[in-house]
Amino acid sequence: MSDYESFDYDVLVIGAGGAGLRAAIEAAQSGVKVGLVCKSLLGKAHTVMAEGGMAASMGNVDDRDNWKVHFADTMRGGQYLNNWRMAELHAKEAAERVHELEGWGAVFDRTPDGRILQRNFGGHRYPRLAHVGDRTGLELIRTLQDYAVHQGIEVHMEQTVVDLFKTDGRVSGAFSYDRELGRFKAFNAKAVVLATGGIGRSFAVTSNSWEYTGDGQALAFRIGASLIDMEFVQFHPTGMVWPLSVAGILVTEGVRGEGGILKNSEGRRFMFDDIPPLYKNQTADTPEEGWRYVIGDKEARRPPELLTRDHVARCIVREVKAGRGSPHGGVFLDIAWIKEKINDSEAHIKKKLPSMYHQFMQLAGLDITKEPMEVGPTTHYVMGGIRVDADSQMTDVPGLFAAGECAAGLHGANRLGGNSLSDLIVFGKRAGEYAVKFAKENGDVRFDAQEAKASGQRAVAPFERVGGENPFTIHHELQKLMQEKVGIVRVESELQEAIEELAKLRVRAENSAPNGNREYNPGWHTCLDLPNMMTVAEACAKSALERKESRGAHARADYLEKEPVFAKINHQTVEADDGSVKVVAIPTVPMREDLQEIIDWQQK
Amino acid sequence: MPSAKFQIWRGDSHQSGELQEYPVEFQEGMVVLDVVHKIQAEQQPDLACRWNCKAGKCGSCSAEINGKPRLMCMTRMDQIDVSEPVTIEPMRSFPLMKDLVTDVSWNYKIKQKIKPFKPRKPDAPDGSWRMQQEDVERVQEFRKCIECFLCQDVCHVLREHHLHDEFIGPRFFVYTASLEMNPLDTEDRLADLKEEHGIGYCNITKCCTDVCPEHITITDNAIIPLKERVVDRFFDPLTKLFRMFA
């Protein structure tokens, strides 16, 4: 029953989104044997959904842009809790990685002189996001996928990893089941790259798919890697709020980048009412200046709709709470208004935001070229994740690497839009490169067959539970709990309640049971996902409890301000002796002087 | 709450399966995928279906709703007649795995056989290329493809004549077109199109274009121009003559 088939790789990559594909390509090109595992079919990972674009300071639209400005923007956006070395590497290498994609077949939108077009996005000083309409993620994943399949990588689709192996203090492989028939595969690997994405499925209102159950974070955690910054979950300010069944589906920031404005029920552009000091001198004073920025006037400053996501999300919550929301509990996002400014605005909107147009037309029966949308915050991205070394992306466990959304450090307390897709290709490449290096330097390792057997037994255990609970019920309760008590605005008493209730849910999860058999059985899959979701949820709640301040994406009703002591602290999640989740404060590393100078100069 | 009767195909690779009926209540604005998920969560936890984005972006949730190939996440309940039972079946051109999930691996194998993108040497001073928007627009239409394989499902050459070994199907003509019409590409795929990929089997019924959720004009913009290129190359006497002496 717990029989498994074995495979041998130099490098095993878990996850086939942008980060995993890029890592696998890099590893395969160095000639080693590479295996790639993913839960969905190839090309369906989260990356496919990304809309707005990827940030790289190519300076094609505004030649004042360069890596230093991108670096400073990223650090400011992250409230300086970022790993500054990652922010440096990211800003320096993103442009080259984007150009490389073009050589692999990506077809970006063009500037009038034929170069890659870049658009405005929140928190980016200059137009910086390379894009293809509002389907940039599709372009990225398809390009990497079509290129990867010719690199001799062995792909295992619809295969879910449930355990990592460790031998002699280093990672040695992974254990998995296939969705189709529930058969097991065990992978021996000299190095493993995790690129499994985020945790958003633990929240009720989310832009994330069924895949985002925090697998990579939990897998790494269980074999001794630590997590950091888990309190920082990004609530994207603009998700759909109506109809209810589509609540949470993302409305790209690109809408605001193209001139979309936020209004409350009184018709007021409330974003002008509250501009944080850190951004005062970069933000437009009047709607008129904001519009000039949108159409490329270099003298004009950004409209306040393009402030960072954490801030915009909180302003929306404030308007709704004050009774100035839209009929279905959001606010209005209006792009149709640009008809006052440009001829043929309808065609322009459809060209720039085609999938938004279709999304609203088909799901809400609303024409965004004519009417405002209703939007509200949705769980979107986790800044926290597996702690890695900046240069190599190696975790605390030798031979185990992590890249993309499941890794942490680049984004600090808040991620800027567009900085994820560039993160994937910059650090995906690095993880692949260093995984190969590790594999070559450290040679063979074998996982313990006893451990594999135990993994198999654990995986089928849910079928043996008599009278077990429906796993979907537990999942829904978890989502509700996290949304209500560990959501956009947090408070001590609720966080404590959440932690207690999580412990109870964990016990129930251990008694969840599927019906049917091992063939393509979502009930069974959910039974196995639940413990991972619990681990990341607990890490999030406990880190949030410790951070007694409001900073970036983490907002506390009982500590409204930023506190200087927390400006120099990251929260690290480690396994306590009893196996539970423990949070410790670690001091941030002082920034290199030349980088600090860039920040100081950019502040001015 | 309005209600409906869903008849969902239940079966796996061992047994051919049958439609089973589930009564459900649904809310305003729900799509078919929501209703399938509701049945899964409340009545049938082992009901198999694929999905990821719930917004028509990933192409995972393809199925046949009342016999029509569609994305479940983009089909609103208020667009279908619920006075009769609603049938939800898997794509019929591919082998069944379980319930609504089919084995689409054939598509991945086909793609691998198509010669990959091969750009000309970078020729701009910064080591990249220059391309005009109007020159890439055509290719961008094809690159919107989300690989839902609904066009493959509906094409009679695959569905009825099962020519999977000789014919790559509309999705991969779109893919070939996206490569052939990329201004940077230098590869030549015309002989393959004619010999290996069976473009001649397509008799331009346009059923593929009709079902494409990305509204790609598969037949007019991809297949017909490719057919023309093939004809020009292989059947035009002048070109042939020229090639003989070239």
Ligand SMILES: Cc1cc2nc3c(=O)[nH]c(=O)nc-3n(C[C@H](O)[C@H](O)[C@H](O)COP(=O)(O)OP(=O)(O)OC[C@H]3O[C@@H](n4cnc5c(N)ncnc54)[C@H](O)[C@@H]3O)c2cc1C
């Ligand atoms: C709607 C939406 C729009 C977005 N828009 C933008 C944007 O415009 N710009 C931007 O920069 N960012 C954007 N983001 C964020 C960005 O898309 C994601 O952060 C990014 O794509 C994550 O990539 P990844 O490679 O880390 O993971 P993913 O692309 O999510 O891939 C994860 C992979 O890991 C696999 N996996 C997970 N667990 C397991 C397991 N246990 N076993 C085996 N495989 C596993 C999955 O199957 C998948 O293949 C957006 C996100 C969303 C949801």
Ligand code: SF4
């Ligand atoms: S037009 Fe050609 S490819 Fe499309 S469905 Fe008809 S025969 Fe098939």
Ligand code: SF4
């Ligand atoms: S061409 Fe259209 S119908 Fe065919 S796979 Fe692509 S998106 Fe689907």
Ligand code: FES
């Ligand atoms: S779930 Fe992605 S297209 Fe339907």
